[in-house]
Amino acid sequence: MRTTARTRPARLAAAALGAGILLTGIGAAPALAQETAPAASTSTAAAWAAEHGMPVGHVTPIWEADGPTTQSRLDAYWNVDASDLKIELFSTADPSVRVEVPFTFDAELSEGRLDMAATRPMLGAAASNPVTYVLSVKGEEVATLQLGADAQPGDDQLAEITGGGGAQVLGFDMLPESFTTTKLTTADEPYARVGPMWPEGSPKGVLVQEPRHGDLVPVMASWDPSVVDRYLYVADAGFTGKDTVVFEYSDGSRTSTETVVVSVGDPRVAEYGPSLDPAYGDYEESMAAIQDFLAQRDGMGTPAPDGEHTVPEKVETGSATAWWLAAAGALGAGALLRLRPARRGA
Known part of the structure; x- marks a missing residue:
């Protein structure tokens, strides 16, 4: 699993409530x-x-x-x-x-x-x-x-x-059995906030599939450095097109599956804006985490070719309750x- 952890500063804890859920802060x-x-x-x-x-x-x-x-x-x-x-x-x-x-x-x-x-x-x-x-x-x-x-x-x-x-408030009972969420990026800044959401009534969200054409940078929760607050997607150098990340949410009896599609270099970004928007309160923190990752990746050499990313075991993320x-x-x-x-x- 090609990820680089970075603990987020406590000063941005309030903004964290919207960072990984359906609607950004x-x-x-x-x-x-x-x-x-x-x-x-x-x-x-x-x-x-x-x-x-x-x-x-x-x-x-x-x-x-x-x-x-x-x-x-x-x-x-x-x-x-x-x-x-x-x-x-x-x-x-x-x-x-x-x-x-x-x-x-x-x-x-x-x-x-x-x-x-x-x-x-x-x-x-x-x-x-x-x-x-x-x-x-x-x-x-x-x-x-x-x-x-x-x-x-x-x-x-x-x-x-x-x-x-x-x-x-996003309740688990609002989610369908499966759904797709699409994130847009420019070709110059192929980065996106991909989740997970924090649905009320679901004790955990888990990452079940990593992207094939990029990496996930986990940003850890200020309230618990062992919990991933959100993932940031970073496309492989030169990649444009669509990549996917998959999360699952469960209340113990039902499971809802979210497929996050990251559309890198999508022309619709001119109208709808990028997933990582400078207008959002956690933009600077997210970009700092991405720049840290890029510096480490570039220092280690060329990214792995497509198809060589490791699909992890289920990784628990987030917490049970969060404001929309x-x-x-x-x-x-x-x-x-x-x-x-x-x-x-x-």
Whole structure:
């Protein structure tokens, strides 16, 4: 198993909560007023759906350095495509009158885009009133985003964000029997954060398959240096294309398998951003761990040829309980805002 351990500093312990789970950590964001939002499903094992798991998603404005843009990111899980999703818009004062609005969605990335400047005017005269966007996955409302009044709906200024909602805790019963997570990298920086997730209700996550065209750099947990907090993927020199890492999660009676696909040199990175994004709080620490590994690898000579990586025995990682978002508590109302630079053309 070609890995290089590095203990992470305690000063980044708070950011660690989001580093290895489904959604990566976020920076500080304005506290939001509470609103009535679709409750996260609390179904137990009886609701287990092997193919799709439980419907989960969120809608989050994309932020620039000086504030939110009129573009919004949407995420939906698991194993769904655009036909499984619906976004509706309504005047917050009158939820009975709803307009279905268009969006884009990349099923492989489980990520899409919503243009609020283009869709808010679809409400007609009511577009100036406070409005709510609601995301439904397979017919279940899973997330909302609420905006305040806007005297000029459709311009390039986003109205005040007044609330939102969506699931913040990843429960094991939300996971399908198997699913795929895709990470993007540039060709120049072929690095990715590949997990594992920390689903609540699952006592452990285990690494069961290493990549064939790269290495994993484990970052150890500050609270327990014997526990891998997350793995960083480093592609072999010159490699472009797709590589895979596999994790398993279990509650003792069921197992869910995650295949992480790392797409190295993927052109979609221009729109959706790289897995290791400078906007995230643990970026510098992750890059330092990668640079340490590269220095050791280069000092030892040429990396092993493809196919000569050792597949390890199952390696226990993470812990049983973790928040879905690293800074969810800072948001107050639970609106899932993600600080990342807007992408040109997004």
